[in-house]
Amino acid sequence: MAGVVSAAEFTAALRSWGVRRVTGVPCGHLAGPWALFDRAGELVPAVSEGAAVAIAAGWELGGTRAAVLCQNSGFGNLVNPLTSLLVPYHVPVLVVMTLRGWPDPARDEPQHAVMGASTEALLGELGVPHAVLGDGNLADCLARAGEARERGTPFFLLVPRGAIGGPDPVVVPPVADACTRADVVSALLDRLTDHLLVTTTGYLSRQAHHERDRPETLYMQGSMGHAAAIGLGLASALPSRRVVVLDGDGAFLMHLGTGATAAAVGGENLVHVVVDNGCYESTGCQPSAAPGVDWAAIGAGLGYRRVLHCADRTRLPAALDAALTGPGPVLCALQVTATPDEVHPRASADTGLDTIAERFRRAAAGRVTT
Ligand SMILES: Cc1ncc(C[n+]2csc(CCOP(=O)(O)OP(=O)(O)O)c2C)c(N)n1
Known part of the structure; x- marks a missing residue:
């Protein structure tokens, strides 16, 4: 426009x-x-x-x-x-x-x-x-x-919206052996059964919906930076259910202090996956503060029981298996290269936010969902 x-x-x-x-x-x-x-x-x-x-x-x-x-x-x-x-x-x-x-x-x-x-x-x-x-x-x-x-x-x-002109298109050079958002989200969803999943605002929620729409996923299209807080609330409310948070680096940094609470009270059933592409990909790939961030040190410093870090495609399956099977709270930081040309519709394009919440509530309660 x-x-x-x-x-x-x-x-x-x-x-x-x-x-x-x-x-x-x-x-x-x-x-x-x-x-x-x-x-x-x-x-x-x-x-x-x-x-x-x-x-x-x-x-x-x-x-x-x-x-x-x-x-x-x-x-x-x-x-x-x-x-x-x-x-x-x-x-x-x-x-x-x-x-x-x-x-x-x-x-x-x-x-x-x-x-x-x-x-x-x-x-x-x-x-x-x-x-x-x-x-x-x-x-x-x-x-x-x-x-x-x-x-x-x-x-x-x-x-x-549209009142100010846009920038030149962003070109991200390919990085050999690097994971992408699609690699991470599809490998994660392949490993989930009745896990409750909370996905952060932006392209990660869209990707999760694109890969596999499921009632056990809460697509959090707003509330940037609060996916981990929602996840820790769920994990402590439902100690017998495994809860996975799919976060972005920009979103987690926005309310990083929640990591301390998640680490302290998140429980054995909380898995916090942070996808670090070094930028705010959903708004045009503007660099975030993440390139200077050492997730392993942050996770340990915040007090997560286990901290995993993976920066290449071949180690991704093992990193996700370890994150999902051992005790939490676990922080699993996955380095990816941005893929701004891969954009999918939002979950709300076909399901209302209230319906997303209601079917998630039913799935969390263990009731059959439609
Ligand atoms: C409070 C708030 N500020 C700004 C935005 C606009 N916004 C939507 S997605 C996004 C980028 C999120 O970055 P990150 O968590 O790193 O995920 P990525 O887009 O890189 O997948 C921003 C800034 C927002 N939705 N909410």
């Missing part, structure tokens, strides 16, 4: 408004400016939208004008530093936030509907000035952001 404003125009407008450093969590609809700021060395990927606001506040307090790029699904993650840091301390960060689930929730994915319908009202309730980017009004929006800045107030520039 042709953007109302191109990625280059948008990025140039932010720079001439004074933005020198950018952070955030990616949204596919901001992938164009994200790539340009990243290429210029001006972007730091944050693990969560709240952390992004705090990083930007640090830059601002240090005298550098900063912006945050994010999606309104992460609005909840940033409300605390917005209301207890930016507003009371008068730190005027510019937040560029996409409006998923807006203006018509029925034309976006169902997990965005509630936030899409309420984002503007929530900002109004918090007294935070904002504007919606539309055809030809970028200069006007930034002028309003400038007025807010003079009052020491943060400003939200809300970006409808």
